[in-house]
Amino acid sequence: MKPTSDPVELYSDRADSYVRFVRFVRYPQGLRAYFLRSSLLDSELRVLDAGCGTGIVTLALRDALLRRGLVPGPVHAFDLTPAMLEHFRDTLRKREIEGIDLAQANVLELERLADSWGNYDLIVSASMLEYLPRSRLSTALTGLRSLLKEGGSLVLFITRRNWLTRPLIGRWWRSNLYAKSELEQAFRDAGFASITFGEFPPLYRYLALWGYIIEARR
Numbered sequence: 446m447k448p449t450s451d452p453v454e455l456y457s458d459r460a461d462s463y464v465r466f467v468r469f470v471r472y473p474q475g476l477r478a479y480f481l482r483s484s485l486l487d488s489e490l491r492v493l494d495a496g497c498g499t500g501i502v503t504l505a506l507r508d509a510l511l512r513r514g515l516v517p518g519p520v521h522a523f524d525l526t527p528a529m530l531e532h533f534r535d536t537l538r539k540r541e542i543e544g545i546d547l548a549q550a551n552v553l554e555l556e557r558l559a560d561s562w563g564n565y566d567l568i569v570s571a572s573m574l575e576y577l578p579r580s581r582l583s584t585a586l587t588g589l590r591s592l593l594k595e596g597g598s599l600v601l602f603i604t605r606r607n608w609l610t611r612p613l614i615g616r617w618w619r620s621n622l623y624a625k626s627e628l629e630q631a632f633r634d635a636g637f638a639s640i641t642f643g644e645f646p647p648l649y650r651y652l653a654l655w656g657y658i659i660e661a662r663r
């Protein structure tokens with residue numbers, strides 16, 4: 446099956462099954478464990494979550510900041526699919542969390558974001574760029590890079606291509622899959638001088654079978 450050309454339709458139909466699927470593989474806990482050890486965290490960071498979906502990455506990051514005694518700063522988060530954003534809004538209401546602004550937007554049309562959406566210390570993005578046509582990956586990375594302040598960092602979680610992800614993510618979740626060398630090239634094309642491949646902590650190392658973590662500094 447080809448990657449979907451309509452992620453909005455896919456994630457409108459399957460928002461709840463996505464949440465069940467990622468809970469089953471303990472993806473939210475794995476992301477939080479990664480952030481708990483990350484040297485990129487600090488108090489009052491300006492953060493953007495690109496392709497936030499139901500908010501799993503934003504909330505993992507926030508939990509990690511709080512557990513480390515750091516103070517969360519302003520967070521902006523956007524996604525293309527209204528149903529995913531509604532799910533995220535519900536969670537924020539239920540958990541009485543403030544200070545997180547949500548918007549519907551396309552990562553390929555970042556110029557349509559409000560002017561105040563920029564100058565970020567940290568941009569996080571997980572499992573979203575897979576849904577772009579492969580030829581647009583470096584364009585999206587270039588756009589995200591332009592929203593970072595000098596010295597700011599992008600942390601990208603993205604699905605790798607292997608025997609497990611081909612059926613499980615490629616076919617079932619209808620997404621593109623990437624090899625390490627393709628990602629290195631896309632980051633270079635986007636103007637990132639150097640990138641580092643991060644690791645999930647030992648308890649969640651199995652998530653490396655699913656995807657890469659890439660840390661890139663502007």
Ligand SMILES: C[S@@+](CC[C@H](N)C(=O)[O-])C[C@H]1O[C@@H](n2cnc3c(N)ncnc32)[C@H](O)[C@@H]1O
Nearest residue numbers: 452496497498501525526551552571572573576
């Ligand atoms: C697998 S979900 C990941 C959501 C969240 N980042 C996470 O890790 O749980 C993929 C999300 O990417 C969003 N998406 C796909 N293409 C997009 C685009 N061009 N711009 C913004 N969001 C997009 C979908 O709407 C969906 O919510």
